[in-house]
Amino acid sequence: MINLRDFGAEKWEKWNRPKRTTFVVILLALVTLLPFAGDYSFSNFLNTPISSYQAVLVYPVGMFVLMALGLNIVVGKSGLLDLGYVAFFAIGAYTAAILGTKTHLNIWEILPIGMGLAMISGVLLGLPTLRLRGDYLAIVTLGFGEIVRIVAVNNRSTGGPNGIANVPNPPSILGVRFALDNMQGFFWIILVMILLVIWMVRRLSVRRPGRAWEAIRQDEDVAMLMGVPTLRYKIWAFSIGAAIGGAAGVIFASKSMYVAPDMFSFNVSVLILSCVVFGGMGNIWGVILGGTILAYLPERIRFISNARQLVFGLALVIIMNVRPDGLLPRKKREKIHKAGEATTNV
Amino acid sequence: MNFSVVVSQFWPLLINGLALGFIYVLISLGYTMVYGVLRLINFANSEIFMVGTFATVIVSRNFFGFNQNTDPLHGFKLIYTLGACLVASMLMSGVTAVLVEIVAYRRLRAKGTNRLASLISAIGVSIILQEGVRILTNSIPYSNPRLLKKVYVVHAGPIELRNDTILVIVFAAILFFLVDRFVSKTLLGKAIRAVSMSEETSKLMGINLNRVISATFLIGGMMTGAAAFLYETVYENTKYNVGFSIGLAAFTAAVLGGIGNLRGAFYGGLALGLLEEFAAAILGTQWKAVTVFLVLVLVLLFKPNGLFGEAVQQTRV
Numbered sequence: 001m002i003n004l005r006d007f008g009a010e011k012w013e014k015w016n017r018p019k020r021t022t023f024v025v026i027l028l029a030l031v032t033l034l035p036f037a038g039d040y041s042f043s044n045f046l047n048t049p050i051s052s053y054q055a056v057l058v059y060p061v062g063m064f065v066l067m068a069l070g071l072n073i074v075v076g077k078s079g080l081l082d083l084g085y086v087a088f089f090a091i092g093a094y095t096a097a098i099l100g101t102k103t104h105l106n107i108w109e110i111l112p113i114g115m116g117l118a119m120i121s122g123v124l125l126g127l128p129t130l131r132l133r134g135d136y137l138a139i140v141t142l143g144f145g146e147i148v149r150i151v152a153v154n155n156r157s158t159g160g161p162n163g164i165a166n167v168p169n170p171p172s173i174l175g176v177r178f179a180l181d182n183m184q185g186f187f188w189i190i191l192v193m194i195l196l197v198i199w200m201v202r203r204l205s206v207r208r209p210g211r212a213w214e215a216i217r218q219d220e221d222v223a224m225l226m227g228v229p230t231l232r233y234k235i236w237a238f239s240i241g242a243a244i245g246g247a248a249g250v251i252f253a254s255k256s257m258y259v260a261p262d263m264f265s266f267n268v269s270v271l272i273l274s275c276v277v278f279g280g281m282g283n284i285w286g287v288i289l290g291g292t293i294l295a296y297l298p299e300r301i302r303f304i305s306n307a308r309q310l311v312f313g314l315a316l317v318i319i320m321n322v323r324p325d326g327l328l329p330r331k332k333r334e335k336i337h338k339a340g341e342a343t344t345n346v
Numbered sequence: 347m348n349f350s351v352v353v354s355q356f357w358p359l360l361i362n363g364l365a366l367g368f369i370y371v372l373i374s375l376g377y378t379m380v381y382g383v384l385r386l387i388n389f390a391n392s393e394i395f396m397v398g399t400f401a402t403v404i405v406s407r408n409f410f411g412f413n414q415n416t417d418p419l420h421g422f423k424l425i426y427t428l429g430a431c432l433v434a435s436m437l438m439s440g441v442t443a444v445l446v447e448i449v450a451y452r453r454l455r456a457k458g459t460n461r462l463a464s465l466i467s468a469i470g471v472s473i474i475l476q477e478g479v480r481i482l483t484n485s486i487p488y489s490n491p492r493l494l495k496k497v498y499v500v501h502a503g504p505i506e507l508r509n510d511t512i513l514v515i516v517f518a519a520i521l522f523f524l525v526d527r528f529v530s531k532t533l534l535g536k537a538i539r540a541v542s543m544s545e546e547t548s549k550l551m552g553i554n555l556n557r558v559i560s561a562t563f564l565i566g567g568m569m570t571g572a573a574a575f576l577y578e579t580v581y582e583n584t585k586y587n588v589g590f591s592i593g594l595a596a597f598t599a600a601v602l603g604g605i606g607n608l609r610g611a612f613y614g615g616l617a618l619g620l621l622e623e624f625a626a627a628i629l630g631t632q633w634k635a636v637t638v639f640l641v642l643v644l645v646l647l648f649k650p651n652g653l654f655g656e657a658v659q660q661t662r663v
Contacts, residue, residue, distance in 0.1 A: 081465050128646055132646060132650055135386060138465055139389075144639070146590070146591075146639075151636065281462075306481070309473060309477040310474060310481065321453050
């Protein structure tokens, strides 16, 4: 089977610096201009039939890619199966909704609070469960995702089943306005966040935490014997993933100006997991591709939208059975070695 | 918080909790047996339960043509109809479980891929089942016709037993006893135990691994199907997502008793049924799932090997 990832990596390897810079700049410019693609005849095939194209770019596409990147740290990098990722998204969104309506803090000030709260809940959930085998983590997180929703339904401060309305939009920065009629602002802010996450993940991957996660993913017992403090790094992976989910939640709440428990069902966790698995666990570019495809296609192709969950379930089973590494698989260890021998300045 | 309920309603709560507990016992067999041989959580078990409830409803509504206005049945016809529902539900769940094993686990096991892949594909199958049923039923809840007229048959002081409660308790206890005997006495049961001790060694001893694993899924599925039938006789309602909270509770029961341990599942199921019923009375039914979840986290935190189980951390494969 063709390996797009290696193909891309080889090309990238051969390019010199100016070539790489030009490529990245052009790619970034194209992505930045995506919200306007629907207005021109040569690119209006991207338009979505039901919801507005610009809104689709923000949610689901941008939001899913961001969350998939966050979940990728947990599932892809360190091999921990988190089935309740929506819980952190919900915690972020409810933080934004409650603080945004009850206090005078604006969304930019709430963002770190939301991320912090998501992170703390990640640590609290991780401490008892990350000591155990992966399956327990899966089922506990599955339960946790549902519990957060049940608490939101039954609690007065979260507005019960009706949720919270009138969540404020963020104040504008650098002249970019954020409002319901100006979706590109939200798209750009998510894009910035995605870029930050990519940068962070790439940095972490080549340093101690990345190596520890890789070791844990491959064989936890051996990693532990080699002196890797596995629990600590697993909790780090879990809470960094949670913080990214929380950040996505804060932006989501202020973008839709409204949160309700229905938005945070188990389905969202499955969707995000499918994005990660479909694209290629552990590989940033694969995850971005998977997130884009799985978020965009159901909006573009009408008949999928009703059976979308079913399609995602099928995608999970088929990908796992046929191509367990996803569309763009992660780099294999041997290949890293080979690359190291071929070029000395890696 | 309403603690006075516990005193005034003690006996009804106890009896309902026991009945619910016996249903959990049967479902948690589906989790615990599969865990025993594969060392994997059978994520699709909640959907296997859901399929079983629909089998019961479909047989009584479409096959026998009963509806909500039908008078309750008596005598031989009652036994015959209930028997047919039970068999259909057990068969349906058992076959689904075997199919789940073939689709989600077998190929991956043959390839020797990591555990994460098996878990994800099991979740995929579980989503396919749930969403398939959701689309087929248009998310409409289905109610089961009341075939058994519910009357209180035992009046002993404060204890009042309804006939469906007795049916659940007696029937589930018999099934559990049979499975327990089966696993400890028959050849296939011994093979199942051998595989759960060491897959490699049992292969060397000439045990057909695929057959044993399929048999385990079949038995676990059939028990889950029987639980689905009992659930329908008591609660008379089902929906595409009925398995979610019940599956989580039954899994918690299995963990509480020590996953991989049959007798543990028995005590865990009963304990969890009682706990859930009392918690619902004290805190309100909407917090039932939260209580179950808290129990699960606390058990994993303080006694991860359960009350009767092997040490989870040491059975890492």
